[in-house]
Each structure stands twice: as structure tokens, then as C-alpha cells.
Amino acid sequence: MFRSLRPLIFALDPETAHGVTLAALRAGAALLPGAAADDPVLRTSVAGLDLPNPVGLAAGFDKDVMVPDAMLRLGFGFVECGSVTPRPQAGNPRPRLFRLVEDGAVINRMGFNNLGLEHAVVRLQARRGRPGIVGINLGANKDSEDRSADYVAGVRAAAALASYVTVNISSPNTPGLRALQDGAALADLIARVVAARGALNVPMFVKVAPDLEPEDFETITRAAIDGGIDGLIVSNTTISRPPLASRHAGETGGLSGAPLAPLALAALRGFVRASGGALPLIAAGGIASGADAYTRIRAGASAVQLYSALVYDGPGLVGRIKADLAMLLRRDGFATVGDAVGASVGR
Numbered sequence: 001m002f003r004s005l006r007p008l009i010f011a012l013d014p015e016t017a018h019g020v021t022l023a024a025l026r027a028g029a030a031l032l033p034g035a036a037a038d039d040p041v042l043r044t045s046v047a048g049l050d051l052p053n054p055v056g057l058a059a060g061f062d063k064d065v066m067v068p069d070a071m072l073r074l075g076f077g078f079v080e081c082g083s084v085t086p087r088p089q090a091g092n093p094r095p096r097l098f099r100l101v102e103d104g105a106v107i108n109r110m111g112f113n114n115l116g117l118e119h120a121v122v123r124l125q126a127r128r129g130r131p132g133i134v135g136i137n138l139g140a141n142k143d144s145e146d147r148s149a150d151y152v153a154g155v156r157a158a159a160a161l162a163s164y165v166t167v168n169i170s171s172p173n174t175p176g177l178r179a180l181q182d183g184a185a186l187a188d189l190i191a192r193v194v195a196a197r198g199a200l201n202v203p204m205f206v207k208v209a210p211d212l213e214p215e216d217f218e219t220i221t222r223a224a225i226d227g228g229i230d231g232l233i234v235s236n237t238t239i240s241r242p243p244l245a246s247r248h249a250g251e252t253g254g255l256s257g258a259p260l261a262p263l264a265l266a267a268l269r270g271f272v273r274a275s276g277g278a279l280p281l282i283a284a285g286g287i288a289s290g291a292d293a294y295t296r297i298r299a300g301a302s303a304v305q306l307y308s309a310l311v312y313d314g315p316g317l318v319g320r321i322k323a324d325l326a327m328l329l330r331r332d333g334f335a336t337v338g339d340a341v342g343a344s345v346g347r
Helices: 002-010 014-031 068-073 117-126 147-158 177-181 183-197 214-227 258-275 290-299 308-313 316-331
Strands: 044-046 049-051 055-057 078-084 097-100 105-108 134-138 164-168 204-208 231-234 254-257 281-284 303-306
Touching (some): 014 097, 068 078, 078 117, 105 258, 105 308, 117 147, 134 147, 204 214, 214 231, 231 258, 254 258, 258 281
Parallel strands (some): 134 164, 231 281
Antiparallel strands (some): 044 049
16 A cells, blocks of 8 residues: 555655654554564563564654554554653754655754653553553753753653653754763763663663764763663664765755665674673664664664654565564574574674
């Protein structure tokens, strides 16, 4: 069905198309057929989260916790909502979202547009007791004087309602935000958000950029392990520009989709080397097939996330990735996803 609808969807500007998609999912969530039961070989665990499969929806699709259950019904093993900031904010001026069709890519400079933490908390409260792993991705307001305090506020308000919390310090669209990845600033931020979590048994991840220097892998990894972070999400969009064919190639913002894949994979391998397997990693960036997911898992990721590939391949992609991943695991003699994690490390 998506193939027949795609020309109509692509006739709309990307942000309008996204809004229509969310509205349709909200209106028809109860009518969505539940995805088929997952192949048992796909069941896995990440930082204490029991996942029916390791294919997750990355943050950015459902910023305001509007359709997490609909996305779970489409077959995702887990869904990450957000990014959410303490106060609502409009984000950057439109246009701010661009399809690079020739490249299978997307550039966005959304700027953490969202309805705010209070709205997200209400939505999370409304789904309490429902099955499925739904995480919340936290951001900071653009005009905040203390961005670490914004993350603390997010943890205090939402951690008890979410399956896990992600501290997003890697968006390139909030000026200065990525500076929180630097040594002392990161250690201070982690100390504050972990203290805010308190005794709650909620996994906490930090989402990092792919645009890192070699020494950054060790610095970030050590801060995460020493500070009590449960894992890293590797990686966010890139501000770099590999060769691109689209007329939108020069747009400012974060690049995602197929051209990001090599850089995101290299970043994943950097964190695997730095952590020696001591820190769970979730891979994101340019994942569009079962083979892509399998490569990241063998490289050291315990699970994967995608978003941009849905723009081009539609919701049926989730089932295809899972089927191909299960086939690849069995082909190579792995009984579980966990058995394959890091299988290519050192080879």
C-alpha cells in the first residue's frame, strides 16, 4: 500500500506529510492489525529491558508521545518518544525538513520543536499499564541558562513513567548543545541526572553524535561508566556532508539516512573499542535493512533504531528487517541476538 501512496505523500512538503502521518496513526491506531508474533530468535535484553525484538523507533518521529502504541503495533520492539524540552518551543523557522530522495537521506534543522514536558507527562500517564517498551528522549530549551537543569527536570518528571530515559546532548540544531559531550561538562551532567533518577529502576542512556574526535570515545565512555549511565545510543545526525546528489545537499542541519551509515558504524566501533563491551550500545543512523541491523549487532550493538528509512520504505520495512535479521542470525548459527553482539569485533 505504501508504494501506491508514496507519490501522494511526497507531493506534500516533508513536515506536512509527517503531520498527516501522525494524525492518521492517531485516528486509526485501534484499527491497525497487530504485527505477527516475533521470531523467538529476536528476543533480547538491553540494560535490563526485555525486548521482543531489537528493532526500535528512534526519537524524532513521535516527539510528543502521540502514537507510541500504534508504532508498537507496527512491529517495533521498542519506541523512543521525544525529544521533549521542559517548556514548549516552536523550533526553528520552516522549512526545516528536507528529503534528499536521490541519496536516501533527510536533513533536518527542527530545533527540538515540541509541546513540552508537561504534555509528554500527561501522555505517558495515559498509557500506564499498557504493554510495550516506550522510552522518553529529553532535550534542553534553546534559551535555557542551565541546560543540565533542563535534563534534571525531565528526569524528575518523566523517569517514573517511561521504560527508559535518553539524555540527548547530540542534536546539532540547538546551538552549543553538543558542548555537553565534553569531559567535565558531561561528567557534571551525568552526575546530576543520575542523582535525579534516584532509586528508580529506570535505565538511562546518553545519545551521542557521530562527529567525534578519536579521544572523545574514551572520554565519553569513561564518563558514562563512572557516572552510572546504562548505555549509549550511537548516533545522532551528522553535520558533515559526504558527497550528495540532491539539490538540498547544502541545507543546514543534521543529515540522516543512508549517507550517515558509514560514519555511524565507525562511531559505534569506536565506542565498542573504548568500552570493551562494558557498556550496552544501541546503534542508530542509516539502518534500512536486516543486513544493516545485523552488521551493527555484529559490530557490538545490542539493539538498533531507525527513522529516516521509514520515509522511503514505509511501515512494512519493520517486518522485513526483522525477517531478514532472523534469517541471518540462524544462517550463521546464532541462537539469540545476544549471541551475535560483537561477533565481528577484532576480526
